[in-house]
Structure formats: structure tokens, C-alpha cells
Amino acid sequence: MGNNKSIITTKGLKKFYYTDEIETTALNNVNLQIAEGEFVAIMGPSGCGKSTLLNIIGLLDNPSEGEFYFYDEEVSKYSERQRAELRKRNIGFVFQSFNLIDELTVYENVELPLIYLKYPSSERKQRVEEVLEHMQIMHRKDHFPQQLSGGQQQRVAVARAVVAKPNLILADEPTGNLDSTNGQEVMTLLSDLNAGGTTVIMVTHSATDAEYAHRVVNLFDGQIVSENINSKENSLV
Numbered sequence: 156m157g158n159n160k161s162i163i164t165t166k167g168l169k170k171f172y173y174t175d176e177i178e179t180t181a182l183n184n185v186n187l188q189i190a191e192g193e194f195v196a197i198m199g200p201s202g203c204g205k206s207t208l209l210n211i212i213g214l215l216d217n218p219s220e221g222e223f224y225f226y227d228e229e230v231s232k233y234s235e236r237q238r239a240e241l242r243k244r245n246i247g248f249v250f251q252s253f254n255l256i257d258e259l260t261v262y263e264n265v266e267l268p269l270i271y272l273k274y275p276s277s278e279r280k281q282r283v284e285e286v287l288e289h290m291q292i293m294h295r296k297d298h299f300p301q302q303l304s305g306g307q308q309q310r311v312a313v314a315r316a317v318v319a320k321p322n323l324i325l326a327d328e329p330t331g332n333l334d335s336t337n338g339q340e341v342m343t344l345l346s347d348l349n350a351g352g353t354t355v356i357m358v359t360h361s362a363t364d365a366e367y368a369h370r371v372v373n374l375f376d377g378q379i380v381s382e383n384i385n386s387k388e389n390s391l392v
């Protein structure tokens with residue numbers, strides 16, 4: 156499990172949305188600390204603020220109020236550009252709908268984060284091949300996403316998320332579009348990555364998926380209402 160160093164700290168985090176002059180409180184005073192190396196599941200009913208929280212943790216959005224620390228840096232007032240820089244270097248994303256680029260091959264999709272980070276081409280090739288081997292999808296490297304099954308597409312998405320060796324993986328309903336066998340495979344991949352030291356934060360509706368986490372944070376109406384630690388006996392890892 157994690158050491159004591161915090162990768163995410165939120166203090167009094169609030170997020171308001173305004174549509175047609177109606178205010179929605181999506182997050183209401185969220186205090187959360189996540190240590191490096193943890194595997195945390197965020198659960199709660201539809202509309203309780205999970206995606207909003209994940210977007211802030213993923214440096215895709217700023218809170219309306221409160222403090223948000225990424226390691227020791229208070230980033231809640233960062234500009235989009237500053238957030239993007241930090242995000243590229245530190246975070247890999249896995250989404251329910253895979254979000255691969257249909258016009259690019261498997262290899263090209265996985266290579267993309269390394270191009271953004273300006274890796275030299277020889278290193279890119281080595282990294283991409285290594286991660287495709289690891290995800291057991293190398294034999295599909297010249298295929299396009301639409302030619303793959305959902306399970307294979309999600310393995311490619313996980314490969315893309317980890318190719319630049321991020322400190323943090325954020326997964327939003329990673330098994331939402333998969334059958335149980337493929338879902339378990341993806342959860343095993345995330346667990347293995349976590350066992351290798353990568354912090355994983357996952358939003359899920361699935362109690363089965365949540366069992367892979369060390370800790371489950373339950374949100375309701377924009378607030379953390381309870382937390383459970385998964386004991387070793389119950390945990391699937």
C-alpha cells in the first residue's frame with residue numbers, strides 16, 4: 156500500500172455550476188487525502204459529483220472554492236495551460252468508452268502521449284512495443300480500434316494511459332462497457348500497475364470492481380459520507 160507521501164489533498168473543495176442562473180452544488184466541502192501507491196475507488200449514486208471530483212483530481216477543471224494540492228503544489232488557481240503541463244507528465248486516463256482515436260492504429264494511439272511529451276522516436280518505439288507486449292495486444296498493433304473487441308480496446312486504452320509512466324492513473328467506469336470476463340482482466344491490469352507503484356483512483360458503480368481497491372470513498376450529494384478500507388481477506392488483490 157501507499158507510503159505517507161500525499162499525491163492528492165483537497166481541503167474544503169467546492170464546485171458550483173451555473174446554468175440559466177440556477178446554481179448546482181456538485182461538490183460541497185470535500186476533504187480527501189490520497190497517498191502515493193494507494194488504489195482508491197470513488198462510489199455513489201448518479202449525480203453525486205464523482206465525475207466532477209475526478210475532473211478536478213485529473214487537472215481537467217478547477218474547483219470553485221477550497222484548496223487542491225497535487226503533491227505539494229496548490230494547483231487550484233492554475234491556468235488551463237499550467238494544468239495541462241502537469242497533467243501530461245503525471246496522469247494517465249482510462250475511460251468507460253475507451254476514447255481511442257478511430258483514424259489511428261493501435262500502435263499510433265499508444266504512441267501519442269510520447270509524441271506530446273517530445274520523446275525521441277527510437278525511445279518511443281521501444282516504450283510502445285514494451286507496453287503493447289505487456290498488455291498482450293502486440294499482435295494487433297496495426298489494427299484500428301473498430302477492428303478490436305471492447306476488451307482489446309480497453310487494453311489499448313490502458314496501454315496508452317501508462318506508456319509515459321504516469322504517477323497516477325484515473326479510471327472512470329473502466330469496465331462499464333465490458334462483459335465480466337473482460338472487466339476482470341482490465342481490473343487485474345489496473346491492480347498489477349498499482350502493485351508496481353502507480354497510484355490508481357477509479358470511479359465505479361460496480362461493487363465487484365471496488366473490491367480491487369484498498370479504500371472506497373462514498374460520495375452523496377457532493378459530500379464524502381463514508382469511507383471503507385477493504386481488508387486483505389475481502390480484497391481481490
Ligand SMILES: Nc1ncnc2c1ncn2[C@@H]1O[C@H](COP(=O)(O)OP(=O)(O)OP(=O)(O)O)[C@@H](O)[C@H]1O
Pocket residue numbers: 172173174179180181199200201202203204205206207208
Ligand atoms: N457542466 C455542467 N454544468 C452544469 N451542471 C453540471 C455540469 N456537470 C455536472 N453538473 C451537475 O453537477 C452534479 C454532479 O454531476 P457529476 O457528473 O459530477 O455526477 P456523477 O456522480 O459523476 O454522475 P454519474 O454517475 O451520472 O456520471 C449533477 O447535479 C450534475 O447535473
